[in-house]
Amino acid sequence: MNTCHLSNTMRQATPLKSSRRAKGAPAGAERGEWAPASNGDGGSGGAKPPGKEIVMLSTNRIAWFAAIVLVAVGAMTSLSSGSNPKMTTTFEGSVAREGVTAHTFTVPREGSVEVTLTDLGPAPATKVGLGLGTPTAAGNCALVEAMDSTHISGRIEGTLRKGTYCVAVYDSGDVASEPLDYTVSVTEE
Numbered sequence: 001m002n003t004c005h006l007s008n009t010m011r012q013a014t015p016l017k018s019s020r021r022a023k024g025a026p027a028g029a030e031r032g033e034w035a036p037a038s039n040g041d042g043g044s045g046g047a048k049p050p051g052k053e054i055v056m057l058s059t060n061r062i063a064w065f066a067a068i069v070l071v072a073v074g075a076m077t078s079l080s081s082g083s084n085p086k087m088t089t090t091f092e093g094s095v096a097r098e099g100v101t102a103h104t105f106t107v108p109r110e111g112s113v114e115v116t117l118t119d120l121g122p123a124p125a126t127k128v129g130l131g132l133g134t135p136t137a138a139g140n141c142a143l144v145e146a147m148d149s150t151h152i153s154g155r156i157e158g159t160l161r162k163g164t165y166c167v168a169v170y171d172s173g174d175v176a177s178e179p180l181d182y183t184v185s186v187t188e189e
Contacts, residue, residue: 088187090118091167094179095128100170102141105186107160112189115156115167119183124152126180129172132156134165141166148172 091103107113115132131146147154149172169182 086187086189088185091184091186092182093169094181095169095171095175096179097175097177098171099175099179100129100141100168102135102166102168103184104135104141104164104166106164107162107188110161111159113158113160113165114187114189116185116187117150117152117154117169117182118185119181120152121181122178123176123180126176127151127172127174128180128182129168129170130154130156130184131168131170132158132165133168134163141168143168149174 089105091105093101093103095101113132115130117128117130120126120128127149129146129148130150131141131143133141133143133145136142145156145158146168147156167184167186169184
């Protein structure tokens with residue numbers, strides 16, 4: 001049986017020289033020392049290896065970080081799978097007799113596109129051609145879809161992939177000697 005004795009002059013406990021550590025106890029857990037052999041939580045009875053708490057703390061932080069990232073990705077996915085906002089680009093120009101005028105635009109992601117002739121003057125009853133296509137190296141617009149004779153509100157609709165496209169307004173035989181001013185809107189969804 002190990003015992004501690006009090007020194008009358010120092011008034012502090014000192015272990016006996018014959019103190020020994022219990023079998024399986026970690027270093028520093030000799031009987032009679034004034035340090036606890038365990039952390040008092042009913043654990044293994046010995047001190048935990050240094051750094052174990054830090055590892056657990058890091059693991060908890062990683063778990064929390066992963067949970068936050070998953071929630072954020074879920075939110076972004078639900079936002080991106082919801083209705084996309086419409087983006088409208090407006091082009092203005094004029095078309096002369098036997099002429100054609102083209103404007104390019106870029107579609108940032110696959111989606112539906114609507115090209116609409118919104119204004120035509122000075123003679124709004126005149127019909128013009130409206131087309132949708134892809135720009136060529138020479139600067140022309142190679143039409144993929146066209147309406148050869150349309151009034152104001154003429155519309156071309158479809159689904160386009162990500163890329164660069166063009167819209168063209170051209171004389172389909174009704175433009176008089178004076179050029180017509182027009183406005184075309186391209187709405188991407």
